[in-house]
Amino acid sequence: MIKIMFAENLKSLRKSKGLTQKELADKVGVDQRTISAWEKGICEPGFQMLAHLCEIFGETFDSILS
């Protein structure tokens, strides 16, 4: 059973770009607390939003999910 690493990956990618949760939230059009929830593994975005995040960070689906 594969573990989805999205939460941790998102957090470290965001930090590596020097962005705050609020800044990333604005970029993708959600609230800062949504980013917080994603990073804490409370919930996850849909595919379209995931693609948007991949685009921003220059990552593939595979790298951001595993």
Added chain:
Amino acid sequence: MIKIMFAENLKSLRKSKGLTQKELADKVGVDQRTISAWEKGICEPGFQMLAHLCEIFGETFDSILS
């Protein structure tokens, strides 16, 4: 704006394995109509389920989503 091809990919992967919606549904533990909805782009599975589907079809996240 990237188009997510999940719906079409899922359908063709399922057919390439010679599975019916019901058979795939049983494999992953959902109803046949859920598979139908995924294939018609009405809704989409979560990451864990997506990973399960990738595993079954021997595909990567990238190949199943793009």
Added chain:
DNA sequence: ATTATATACCAATATTTTTGGTATTTCAAG
């Protein structure tokens, strides 16, 4: 044509995600 199997539709339910309001934490400046 009849039966069996496969897929799709609608509407209600269940579940998940998102946010309003706010609390806590972090951290730099004095």
Added chain:
DNA sequence: CTTGAAATACCAAAAATATTGGTATATAAT
């Protein structure tokens, strides 16, 4: 230290999305 501002997190309700019960329609084989 203490203060103030920026960053992140918590709770509960709202909003949005996914799933399924009941059933209809379609596809295929005999």
